[in-house]
Amino acid sequence: MEIDYLENIDGHEQNIVRLYNFNKTEAILFRDLLIDTVIIKKQKLNLAEVDFITPRNCNLIFGLFKTDEGILTKDNETFFCVLTLEGFTNMIKLIEPFCKKESRGFQYLYDIDNPIDLLFCPSASFDE
Structure with missing residues (x-):
């Protein structure tokens, strides 16, 4: 499994x-x-610390929040998914x-x- 950030994928600042690039296992x-x-543990999950995930150009950290905000970032390198x-x-x-x-x-x-969506896509490959 790999993770990356793609900017302006559709010409509409999306x-x-x-x-991506993962199997069922x-x-x-x-x-x-x-x-x-x-x-269960209500802890943050930092994907940079997960053995089977390879960061390409960013990192993603999941964490609980009082409202569903989605993905936030200040630098387009470290992203926080807060839900x-x-x-x-x-x-x-x-x-x-x-x-x-x-x-x-x-x-x-x-x-x-x-402005930032989270895409789960097993068949995509790194093509940049």
Whole structure:
């Protein structure tokens, strides 16, 4: 599994942080890590510290917040995905299909009016 940041992907100033290039096994590991660290232990999850995730041009840290804000950044290198417990529970539901079978599809992991989306995309590759 890899992570990167893509700026202005559609010419309309839409940006994404992308978790990509993974298989069913890594999707399960990621889902279980989110559940254990963020939902159960209520701790931050820093993807730079996860063995099976390779950061390309950024880092992503997940953490609980009082409102669903999505991804925030000050420098376009370190990103914070801040959601409520309900927001993370919904994210787990969106990840679940990738844990059941290999997929070439993709899924945005939240639906918040925010300039940076979080894309979960197993079949994408690093092409820059």
